[in-house]
Ligand SMILES: [Zn+2]
């Protein structure tokens with residue numbers, strides 16, 4: 108009898124336990140995916156360390172940033188490399204039918220609603236497995252491509268939602284796991300990108316993808332910072348109006364800065380999450396005819412566009428991704444918690460279940 112190998116979370120801050128789980132029964136609408144890699148996301152840390160409860164009771168296999176190869180399921184997918192979207196909508200409800208499937212209230216998230224990607228295999232709804240073209244595999248391993256499932260697709264959706272167009276001045280606040288792709292995608296789409304982060308190492312890595320306009324706000328008061336942002340905008344030949352601001356730091360200072368920079372015809376997208384509250388003058392939105400938008404996950408239908416950017420060679424994941432053996436999961440979670448890893452970690456199953 109075949110079984111799958113998985114690492115389960117049993118309790119907050121406790122080491123993940125290696126277990127074998129029964130080989131899943133694959134339903135008619137499902138695909139069984141042999142996992143190539145699963146990215147470690149801040150959300151996993153929220154479950155494991157910060158006390159955010161998973162929707163499915165513990166023990167649970169975490170991980171929602173998954174790529175792999177279909178081993179059982181529809182003939183059209185069998186043997187194909189795929190990405191599994193982090194948010195799997197129901198496809199039937201009012202939200203799904205009105206182009207808002209990413210916020211479907213019946214959505215299922217691997218590693219939250221059911222056993223996720225820190226395992227050798229996973230069964231998922233077949234219709235959402237996004238095939239990966241050969242061209243995307245030429246420059247990246249399938250494991251590396253797993254980060255598309257969340258770190259890349261989430262900022263892509265918000266960029267589309269913000270109405271960003273070529274020539275726009277795009278400000279990305281916080282260039283960590285998500286922000287680095289917000290900056291890179293905005294750049295690829297022709298925006299003039301300014302990155303703001305308090306970590307010089309994070310700003311330095313942007314040069315490799317052609318983003319050289321950066322500001323470290325450490326020690327600057329808001330007035331001075333705004334002056335520097337304005338001059339960066341001018342230097343790049345961008346308009347002083349209609350700035351597209353992406354807050355990806357998920358911190359109170361980041362959000363305060365983002366709101367402070369929002370001006371005439373601007374759009375502020377809130378991509379990062381914090382429980383902290385802000386005191387702001389919302390009437391700025393009225394006075395500036397500006398917009399404040401939120402975003403959750405990414406609609407499965409946008410994934411092929413993102414994968415296409417990798418296939419074309421414009422979107423680079425390699426410089427910001429590092430793979431580790433899945434059996435190192437406890438080390439990697441600890442190191443991620445301690446901010447010791449600059450790149451996003453992808454865990455690769457190193458002993459297939461049998
Ligand atoms: Zn995530």
Ligand SMILES: [Zn+2]
Pocket residue numbers: 196197198199200201202203208211212213214
């Ligand atoms: Zn739905």
